[in-house]
Amino acid sequence: MAGRAVGNLLGLAVLSYLSQRPMHPYELSRAMRDHGDARSIKFSHGSLYMVFQQLAKAGFIVEQETVRQGQRPERTVYALTDQGRLEMDDWLRELVAEPAHEYPRFVAALALIAALDPSEVVELLTERRQRLAAQQAEIRKLIDDTVAAGIHPLFLVEEEYRLALLDADHAFVTRFIEQIDNDWGPMWAAFHRQGEAGPS
Template sequence: MSKRKVANLLALAALAYLSQAPMHPYELSKALQANGDARSIKFTHGSLYMVIQQLAKAGFVAEQATSRDGQRPERTVYAITAEGRAELRDWLRELVEQPQHEYPAFVSALSLIGALEPDEVVELLDQRLRRLHAVRAETQRAIDLADSEGVHPLFLVEEVYRVRLIDAETAFVGEFIEKITTDWGPTWAAFHEELRANS
């Protein structure tokens, strides 16, 4: 895994959009939101402006023009450079080809789940399942709507991937609940009884 001059994934998104056309950061922010990229990449207007400055410093984008609309502040339009195009392609290739160890919050919670009592965990997991079903339904509706409007499946692939992840997590949570309620619960509850007795 190579060390990148700008490692924020928001920078990757900015490079991808600027490879299509020069834009000012506000316009870029609107494009990210309009295309649903805010579901995959967390950002604010402020963080986007900061990333653009980092990309400019690294030589991946360059100022193309500055304009002013009435009394509004000046807006600088940025264009991707040849170095930026090379970085975009290299970075995307790396992300697609090489699995990376990630640190999702739910995985962190699972590693420490023994600190809660089993009955409470089952209740919390039941609530999580309901929320997963709701998120899946919402995501599938968005896919179906886009499909009905003629959006090419290539531009929906991240949403399809998201549905598959939700399906996998739903199956895991259901199996975990079953393990707790049919097998692990008594031992787990006894562990907490012992902790209370010794505290």
């Protein structure tokens, strides 16, 4: 995304919502929160307004009108431009088709985990597995309740993906604990003691 005029994924969300109809930033923010997008895209009131400015500067959106409701302040309504629609389509296609290298915190921890004693690691992994199970149950309930309310599963596909990642994480942690308990523990403990002793 380095070559894009606006690289913040919040910008893609704005383009997507404006492809449905023109909106002002406050209305779009409320729609994103109502639809649960805050679970997938990090944003705040300030960051959203900044992204609107960036998209307008890039020519992807344009001011359409200024409206006022009652005693509320005036709000500027923005519309998607043809250039903005092309950018949205291209950006979405890229994200769907091209896997990107990311830096999850857990992967960083795994790269350095030999610095901990294996018995402690088993305790920590057991704690992680319990928390993963709670998150899995939460998302399954969210999906089931939302579908039962009449929402098509298509609109929950990001939750299905999040659940699949949690399932994979849970399975990995379980297998890792078994490897430490059944095979790697003694060698790892010896390596850890040697590291604690330091250079002779």
